[in-house]
């Protein structure tokens with residue numbers, strides 16, 4: 001099995017004074033499905049173009065399969081890029097598109113046709129080889145772009161928000177499909193998205209980016225449950241952020257004094273806080289429950305959004321807007337009314353105290 | 364409502380008369396045997412003017428020269444224009460604006476200036492290098508025309524390039540193509556229609572150019588310069604014949620193109636959009652652009668052949684006879700008048716009638732289409748003096 005890893009060794013990319021990628025330093029393993037997740041303009045595409053060879057890092061090195069890629073052009077790297085808008089060739093048929101990598105390598109017409117048919121079978125679209133690109137649906141174009149990239153037999157497949165142009169249903173379907181194709185071919189997938197659902201469901205590991213900085217790298221559940229910065233906590237999933245002042249810390253747990261009361265929670269990233277330091281406590285909507293025995297407080301219900309299995313409840317406490325997810329108890333439960341008083345709590349281990357930093361909405 | 368349609372109809376008729384009237388008149392005059400291009404009086408139906416046109420050695424030599432020069436200009440201006448457009452698309456914005464101005468400048472400079480500067484520059488160069496061959500009408504005209512014709516080509520390419528998605532090239536590179544392959548297999552096919560139109564536009568621009576060419580062509584002549592000097596010496600219906608030929612070529616081109624476009628649109632639209640014309644194999648074959656072209660060419664060739672066999676000499680001789688008779692009658696009338704006048708003047712001491720009727724007889728040697736009617740009221744001796752002179756002749 002060839003080494004299909006990618007190492008970003010202290011990579012920075014600057015355009016003039018503007019730093020688009022700031023000191024990225026991470027290793028993507030052979031055969032991994034790895035996602036870069038971040039809001040628009042955070043430098044995801046810039047990072048991908050640097051890996052595929054369209055630009056060189058201003059500082060640092062990119063290593064693919066252990067080899068330094070400095071000075072190696074995009075046509076010489078073992079990578080294939082699926083562009084944000086696919087970039088299929090409109091003047092060629094589907095088969096010609098897919099076989100293009102073979103054509104430029106001098107393969108015979110017969111070989112090209114055979115490879116195209118093979119790949120069309122793989123993406124479950126046999127027999128469309130002679131169609132024009134303009135005759136395909138969005139999802140079909142998507143799959144043809146993947147087939148064309150795989151025809152290169154790359155070690156690394158780079159995907160730049162390839163599903164963003166599709167409608168919701170198709171997007172969800174393509175997620176499963178992409179994941180299946182990746183398992184089948186064993187190629188390292190580097191996937192870019194600003195859609196956290198996509199990143200969390202498909203990836204082995206996720207890197208969350210903001211303003212050119214990689215904020216956190218880890219498995220999807222760790223990114224969700226153990227965020228290491230205020231940005232990650234607020235960007236991935238819904239979260240309630242309670243700003244306050246540290247009262248004290250003992251080991252993994254610290255106490256934070258907020259307008260709503262003093263709460264105990266796990267400190268994120270194994271930090272040490274001094275009393276009096278400012279910090280934010282993040283607690284997920286589904287962790288706020290009436291039954292919890294610790295960290296209790298009172299809140300007034302302001303509005304509800306019913307969504308089948310879950311009921312999104314919005315409540316107000318000491319001028320802080322809170323979001324609470326409640327499991328639908330069906331007709332057996334007692335209905336909640338507007339202005340009703342709620343008594344809630346949460347477990348210290350299910351909340352995280354993080355240093356003050358920029359939040360997702362400000363990114 | 365009806366008033367509106369009435370007005371609209373009248374307007375449309377006036378508009379199309381304005382647009383196509385001159386062309387229609389010109390086509391008619393090409394078949395009138397009158398030595399001066401005109402519709403009335405109609406003399407004889409003739410195809411002789413086509414023969415006269417083809418027999419004009421200076422025009423035909425010029426045509427050949429124009430074709431050679433035109434092909435040379437296309438072969439050089441199209442690649443230069445493409446290179447310019449590509450260079451512009453790659454440059455950073457500020458440099459691009461500057462280079463654009465520089466490349467567009469030759470279009471704004473008067474052609475006369477380009478022509479003169481071309482001969483001055485290349486005169487210097489050929490003298491400096493001692494290569495006299497460079498100072499040659501063909502070479503100078505091609506070089507001189509390229510300076511601005513390539514800018515036309517560039518504008519065509521820039522327009523097309525603006526619609527090119529640069530990620531296409533990147534995708535090709537990413538899939539393993541060399542930059543050369545990406546250019547040949549992705550960019551060039553995309554530019555193909557623009558290359559076609561640029562070649563056509565540059566050929567036309569070269570063919571019809573006068574201002575620059577008249578200087579750079581030196582002692583040679585192109586079709587345009589030959590035509591201009593012919594017109595300066597007076598016009599005759601062989602120019603109308605030329606117009607007929609040009610209009611015919613344009614029509615054939617336009618119809619063939621139309622057939623091609625319709626066929627393409629019908630094919631792109633899928634089976635449901637196809638008219639019954641394309642469903643039936645026979646009508647489908649008949650509407651194929653190649654077939655349309657072949658039919659048109661066959662019809663024109665047949666008409667030309669029939670035309671070349673047409674002999675109008677009998678009719679023309681009759682017209683000539685008729686004219687001479689009228690001429691004779693006029694001359695006689697004139698003579699009579701002059702004699703009467705002389706008889707009157709004899710009573711006076713001084714006569715100034717020396718020229719009276721002196722030129723009257725000239726008309727007999729060449730056929731005069733319409734003699735100037737003698738003004739009966741005029742007592743002048745010149746009254747009918749020029750009556751018999753034919754309109755300006757086109758012989759060089």
Ligand SMILES: Nc1ncnc2c1ncn2[C@@H]1O[C@H](COP(=O)(O)OP(=O)(O)OP(=O)(O)O)[C@@H](O)[C@H]1O
Pocket residue numbers: 015018020038039040041042043044045046047194
């Ligand atoms: N060639 C360039 N010159 C200058 N600035 C650039 C260039 N390319 C990108 N940038 C800047 O770098 C930042 C990151 O851009 P990038 O395209 O990587 O964003 P992205 O994360 O892919 O966003 P999106 O999700 O919208 O695609 C942006 O602020 C952008 O303006």
Ligand SMILES: [Mg+2]
Pocket residue numbers: 044045046084160
């Ligand atoms: Mg992007």
